[in-house]
Amino acid sequence: MNEVVALLVPDGDDECNALELARRVSAGDAGKETLSRLEESFDQLAMRYPVSSPQELLERVRKHFAYVAHLMDARMTLAEQRRLYVVGGWFQLLGATLHIDLNQGHAATTRLRTADTLARHAEHSEIRAWCYETDAWRVLTDGAYRRAVDLSQAAKELAPAGSSVAIQATAQEGRARARLGDPKGVHAAIGRVQRMSTTLEPVKNTKHHYQYEPEKALAYTATTLAWIGDPAAETYAREVITGLAPAGDVQKWPRRVASANIDLALALLVDDRPDEACDAVQRAILSGRVVPSNHWRALEVVRAVEARRLPEARDLREAYQGMSSLGTGER
Template sequence: MWSQKRMAAELRNAADADLQGSLPEIASLVRGIRRYEAGEHRPEDPYRTLYCRVFRMSEEELFGARPEVPERDDETDALELAQRISATDVGEETLSRLEGAVDDLAVAYPRTPPAELLIRTRRHLAYVARLLDGKKTLAEHRRLLVTAGWLSLLASTCHIDLRQFPAGAARLRTAAQLARHTEHAEIAAWCLETEAWQALTSGDHRRALDLSQGAQAVAPKGGSPYIQATAQEGRVWARLGGRRETRAVLRRVEGLVSSLPTPDRPEHHYRYDPAKSIAYTATTLAWIGDPAAEPYARQVLARLESADGPARPRRAVSARLDLSLALLAADQPEEAAHVTLSALTSGRLVPSNFWRAAEIIERIEARRLPEATELHEAYAHLRQASA
């Protein structure tokens, strides 16, 4: 994760020789970067171009499409109207609806493409930034900062899903800063858990272990981020090959969720649903090569694809990858290949899970199955479409 000073140096290095002479000093660039990461402004030329060069992304990918006229959005339009009719610059109605919008975005996460959700989250962050410039009480100011913290955290998660790590790190750094300012332990813990998840998907398992344990130390005991970070620790131990530690953590998670009620909106990304523990058990057992993962994975997949429950297509795709690994451990490679192909062609596999599919394909190729060629082609097509 780059510091703001390192980011300023990278921007300066990305400039052409003629432009470098007109750029301000590093300290001034750092102040501009800090304001950008806090959501106080959006970079304009030439800084937009420099950011794109540093991150090797197009302007639309990094900042979204640049509209010819100010872009309007029904959600934020409604919030602005609520603000205008309230008794203060901010008001209880506006704050309550903003907090409700955060919950709605978190509920939308499991079924919405991350690029689409990121656009909506950015709009709300921009609106919160405008409200922070207005008159407000101390209590209103803190609620706005907490809202900005949740939105920055969700935006970071979307960036990580898209493998846009520098942008994700900047958002995550902002969320952690807002958590410190507001002394919000839950957001602080989720920041560490999210960073642990990124480290895990990037193969940095030791760092993922430290971060997941650090999240547990910060989180309110027994709360959603505490349980999630504990489950994350179990998955890390599985990747490290620690079978004894893995099973010990699975028992801890089982104890934590045994009396946990189902939340009102179980699909909420930041509210732990006890049913999630079965999915984490399936993943964790599959990663240590335990055939016992198979019935868990089948149970999770059946629940997620049931017509009775809410649609969670992205989680269903992850469950298919878990089932594929479990089937390989149970020496059923043909079905594993079929299940993997359905995940690859679902249109719901996000870039942060590509590595999981690649590992399964590698194991199927090692068994010299004829299905390996079709899987390899489907995976290559998926990567090309994502790029």
């Protein structure tokens, strides 16, 4: 595994120090308890994803993966080694997602390659499928829509039948087809997502980034329909906002609410309701919950408002520039 990751030493992080102490007390090797704690730590970080700052969460991912790398030379059985590769792959995948959110494309690509290498060693097709799906989103944000379709389809081929990643890859393909102006392909993808979602075993009381759930399906549908100019996007976007925004407190918004407000603005522009559209996109911009990888989506609305020479255009442009200069950090 030396070609996958260099040996790293934890840097005093409390979480990782606790893991190391438990490992030394229990067995002195990478035993089942240590691996279970690492897996639990990953799940906790994946559940924090919707509501956390990408930069803050990335620091925690870095420290945990450093600890995974620290364990690579520890004594372990083949089964334990596979578990270590798997949890390392998950941490690298989440790290790549956070780099994408922060518009750090090269770092994201490197982490995706490492995650895929670890998954290959562990023969873990689900992580490999997530790598392709995540890369599809990365290239979509760069405007490579046809490449995003290809990567989404590659993810679907690797994805276990009926899995969350199979659904997510289908939804991602739908978003890419929307950017290509393919309404037939969009509606086909939305229909497949809805059918697949009905058979997915629900996970109660969790918002895990790698577990598909109804709110995510609504959010993807809102974005996809907004991108093809379908006024039905308004209904889906409002449902996301109503369901996830607690009492209008933007500090408690999951980042998905900010994206839904951008979707709502696009739908309202299509329906020739520019005043409401300006209000919706301004809420998103001023919330501080739009990650850098989604700034371009807000900019599309700002430019549409400017093209109509609306009086709100100047304030929106200033708000957008303020957000961009801060570089605040869901896909």
